[in-house]
Amino acid sequence: MTTRHPASDPRYLNIGEVAQIVNVAPHVLRYWEKEFPQIRPMKRGGNRRFYRPGDVDTLLRIRHLLYDRRFTISGAREHLRQSSDAAAAGGGSAQELLDDIHRELLDLHRSLTAGSPDVSGHE
């Protein structure tokens, strides 16, 4: 077995890996972090960012809201705030959050199979 550094641990991804997954430039991910308090990758080794799978999931949802549904930064931020708030309510609203995510995933799937090879919808 080879040595496992934090940066090579499959549980954590660096900004370059995440940028390829969500198909946005690294500096855009840093900008989103300033706008979305929900995204908080941990920093180590100085300032290196290490994203958890959950962070990537949130980033994927943000890209969908911004590029596919053409939400504004404020609109997407509120949408995510409401989603997390619904989950935090805990009053049997967990299903609401799952339903919301399923709706976004379904819409995203339609975009991917609509015949347009470009997921983000712009270049």
Place this chain on the structure above:
DNA sequence: ATTCTGACA
């Protein structure tokens, strides 16, 4: 080579 921060367009 890769990423970071801050700043400007």
Place this chain on the structure above:
DNA sequence: TGTCAGAA
């Protein structure tokens, strides 16, 4: 969002 400078 894109690009640059200077540093780690």
